[in-house]
Amino acid sequence: MINSLRNPLWWAGITLAVVISYAAGHVAQWFGESVLGFAKSPVSDIMMAIVLGMIVANVIRLPPGLGLGLRFCSSTILRVGIMLLGIRLSLLGAGRFTLVALPFVIVAIAVGLSVVGVLGRHLNLSRQMSGLIAVGTSICGATAIVATAPLIKANESEVTYSIACITLFGLVAMFFYPILGHYLFANEPALAGLFLGTSIHETAQVAGAGLMYEAQYNAPVALDIATVTKLVRNLCMIAVIPVVGILYGSDRGADSSARDARWWRLIPWFIIGFALMSALRTVGDFGDRAFGIMDQTNWIALVTFVRSTAENCLLLAMAAVGLTSMFSGLRQIGARPFLLGLFAAVLIGGVSLTLISLFAKPLIDAIGL
Numbered sequence: 001m002i003n004s005l006r007n008p009l010w011w012a013g014i015t016l017a018v019v020i021s022y023a024a025g026h027v028a029q030w031f032g033e034s035v036l037g038f039a040k041s042p043v044s045d046i047m048m049a050i051v052l053g054m055i056v057a058n059v060i061r062l063p064p065g066l067g068l069g070l071r072f073c074s075s076t077i078l079r080v081g082i083m084l085l086g087i088r089l090s091l092l093g094a095g096r097f098t099l100v101a102l103p104f105v106i107v108a109i110a111v112g113l114s115v116v117g118v119l120g121r122h123l124n125l126s127r128q129m130s131g132l133i134a135v136g137t138s139i140c141g142a143t144a145i146v147a148t149a150p151l152i153k154a155n156e157s158e159v160t161y162s163i164a165c166i167t168l169f170g171l172v173a174m175f176f177y178p179i180l181g182h183y184l185f186a187n188e189p190a191l192a193g194l195f196l197g198t199s200i201h202e203t204a205q206v207a208g209a210g211l212m213y214e215a216q217y218n219a220p221v222a223l224d225i226a227t228v229t230k231l232v233r234n235l236c237m238i239a240v241i242p243v244v245g246i247l248y249g250s251d252r253g254a255d256s257s258a259r260d261a262r263w264w265r266l267i268p269w270f271i272i273g274f275a276l277m278s279a280l281r282t283v284g285d286f287g288d289r290a291f292g293i294m295d296q297t298n299w300i301a302l303v304t305f306v307r308s309t310a311e312n313c314l315l316l317a318m319a320a321v322g323l324t325s326m327f328s329g330l331r332q333i334g335a336r337p338f339l340l341g342l343f344a345a346v347l348i349g350g351v352s353l354t355l356i357s358l359f360a361k362p363l364i365d366a367i368g369l
Helices: 008-035 045-059 066-088 091-122 127-152 156-184 189-199 203-217 220-235 237-248 269-284 296-323 335-367
Strands: none
Touching: 008 045, 008 066, 008 296, 045 156, 045 203, 045 296, 066 203, 066 220, 066 269, 066 296, 091 127, 091 189, 091 220, 091 237, 091 269, 091 335, 127 156, 127 203, 127 220, 127 237, 127 335, 156 189, 156 203, 156 335, 189 203, 189 220, 189 335, 203 220, 203 296, 220 237, 220 269, 269 296
16 A cells, blocks of 8 residues: 555546546536536436546556556445445444345345356356356455455456456446336335345445436435445355355365455455444434534534545546446457356346335335335
């Protein structure tokens, strides 16, 4: 980290993401109002930040060193933003969302891991490639792929291709699923948020889709439940990745990093941070004075500031996601991994939609959301 701070290209990458995220708001407003003719732009800042980033990344040859700063934004800054989002919910609210999300997450993961593997064998893909696409689609994208790869002894090309698949279909879902979710659950944003959280691959993509939904349809509950649902999926890595090792492992050469894995390393720190921020909100809301020292007016102002900071962090991260989305890399995936990735994305989305349509509303009513 110290070396990064001394690297001007690291700072240049962060600066570029900041510029794109700042410009996105103005371009989104101009495009929606001046070009499309709406009184209020239907294009969200988040969507425009990703689009502008992708245009810049694929039209202009950026110096390779900028990637360090951009990856810092799309990973660390993203996780800080998600952690700070915890201030939006009390522990009771987060707990209720978790109870709603858990059964849908478990079923979607089980279906994804089993069915995707079967199709992968029919496509003559390696067990490792099938396993990486299955776990990346079912749990949390590239993070799950990287965590699983040493355990099943996947090689570098299998990791690269599977991450490319997850990136491609996750980006498509990030733009399309908020529209589909609103079309299917127009008067029930909690169900739309549950759909986003269970069906989109990457944590960054879920956050982006949730923010788009909130901005477009004025439904903050969709972002809240999408975030909690995705964090539940992330936490499932602890139990699921060892199972993936059994289902998709092979007798390739041993890997010491797989043997040395520890379960607690699979717990993302931002999940703990999210819970701590929710606990902070719960304690602060209790009584006439927050923590006995701050009146409620100042406390609410502080909560609003933290929420705004979280959303700005996510906007910056989305700009970086766009700036690191290279179409040239996606073209190298190959037909069979592409087909498996497409099938996996459609499968998880279809299973999530079916389960949510049939069972989510009674469960939400029973829990009292």
